[in-house]
Amino acid sequence: MTKLIFASKNKGKIHEFREFLSPFGVEVISLNDLDNVPEIDENGLTFSDNATIKAKIIAAAYQLPVVADDSGLSVDALNGAPGVHSARYAGDHDDLANNKKLLTELANVEKENRTATFHTVIVGLKPTGEKIEADGAVTGSILFKGQGTDGFGYDPLFYYEPLHRSFAELTATEKNNISHRGNALRKFMTLFKDWWED
Numbered sequence: 001m002t003k004l005i006f007a008s009k010n011k012g013k014i015h016e017f018r019e020f021l022s023p024f025g026v027e028v029i030s031l032n033d034l035d036n037v038p039e040i041d042e043n044g045l046t047f048s049d050n051a052t053i054k055a056k057i058i059a060a061a062y063q064l065p066v067v068a069d070d071s072g073l074s075v076d077a078l079n080g081a082p083g084v085h086s087a088r089y090a091g092d093h094d095d096l097a098n099n100k101k102l103l104t105e106l107a108n109v110e111k112e113n114r115t116a117t118f119h120t121v122i123v124g125l126k127p128t129g130e131k132i133e134a135d136g137a138v139t140g141s142i143l144f145k146g147q148g149t150d151g152f153g154y155d156p157l158f159y160y161e162p163l164h165r166s167f168a169e170l171t172a173t174e175k176n177n178i179s180h181r182g183n184a185l186r187k188f189m190t191l192f193k194d195w196w197e198d
């Protein structure tokens, strides 16, 4: 069984990672399972920078191969905001407050102009510095009020037209099949075996 450290504290992400990787025989240890986790300052300008920052700090601290995910929502009518600032859009890392702020910012934006894209960058990094990286995106639109109770973050507000549901109305497996994270993970897995066994 392959065990890897997933450098995240986000329960929703961790759940999706476990769901995606379990058929590959990969067991995911998260930062919530480890002691003495160092502070991570996500001050990069891009998702790629931030995923690399997380992976570097955790690989150095535990001397093990690490996988990190940095992700966020870019809303066209807000010139790409909240983007890399998605987690702290409303100040603290609070999903409800973030969703509320997003609705306020879009209060005067009509349905056809509420398009948005979720982005993820996933980085694999060994303590030796060997790195792999993959990105993924998915496009949808921002609802006028939340719908559904599954998922996390901005999922209740993100409407995915092809399935006629919000992301919070999908199971983890349904979401992985079409999401930014699933798309990034599918690319990531094409690089994974060579990186892992090297």
Ligand SMILES: O=c1nc[nH]c2c1ncn2[C@H]1C[C@H](O)[C@@H](COP(=O)(O)OP(=O)(O)OP(=O)(O)O)O1
Pocket: 007, 008, 009, 010, 013, 042, 069, 070, 071, 072, 073, 086, 087, 088, 093, 098, 118, 151, 152, 153, 154, 155, 167, 179, 181
């Ligand atoms: O599939 C998603 N469905 C809904 N919302 C999502 C998704 N993917 C990212 N998001 C939002 C959550 C958070 O507001 C930000 C990620 O911020 P980001 O720093 O990458 O993650 P985080 O701080 O929650 O956990 P951690 O850094 O420990 O991995 O974008």
Ligand SMILES: [Mg+2]
Pocket: 042, 087
């Ligand atoms: Mg974060």
